[in-house]
Amino acid sequence: MSVANTDVPDPVLTMGSDCPVREVLDRVGDKWSVLIVVLLGQRTHRFSELHRSIDGISQRMLTLTLRALVRDGLVERTAHATVPPRVEYELTELGRTLLVPLTALDRWAVEHRNDIRAARERYDNERA
Amino acid sequence: MSVANTDVPDPVLTMGSDCPVREVLDRVGDKWSVLIVVLLGQRTHRFSELHRSIDGISQRMLTLTLRALVRDGLVERTAHATVPPRVEYELTELGRTLLVPLTALDRWAVEHRNDIRAARERYDNERA
């Protein structure tokens, strides 16, 4: 996707055919990635721990999401050659830096969730 | 979706069955919302302007995305009763506040996009 020329200088965000924000959101904007990053931000987890901790995720999606995070260098996977196998996931340094803007977004969410709820209710009631 | 009790105090983000970050991302993490918010952050746009500016969006998705943003109180819709009709969209105050954490995320994206690209290439090459 790309944004056509609006011939107005961009005050804040970098736009264009390669929009960085969208690039991040394409990676992390899915249903589970943020949740996993946040959990791993607390401590290292093993696969089954994540599976139990994240209510509603399928084994398949956990595997796929983790693999994508590892691929992007946000998460490190360590497989211990024991029996039974033990695989641990932890944030990389890069992953930890992502926690910062994610926290900013979280703060915004906490601060304004009521505004959104209110606006939504207002909207729904108006055309009820 | 919810996160089960991990009995570890959360250092940064608010988790639990109602995870605020995820709540935001569920709204704004889709393919077009951020793009629209950013464009409207620059100036007011009319429907057709957005349609032309956002390369690849269908009329339908533009309508639906705008409606969701309006519903959440992030965007205000003003329909001028002229002929031909003229509908203008602009960020609300709430919408403008969202621009801030979005900018933080953008900065992270710009700063680390190369790290991600590199990690991705490394990963792909390793198992080529």
Added chain:
DNA sequence: CGGAATCCTGCGAGATACTG
């Protein structure tokens, strides 16, 4: 335990046509 491989389905979203 931590996956991989398959099968199957819903619904997200594109294309097209019509309207106030």
Added chain:
DNA sequence: CAGTATCTCGCAGGATTCCG
């Protein structure tokens, strides 16, 4: 111009089964 209304299809993602 700024939308609705259908119809249709792809594929994201769930359920299930098998493997090292």
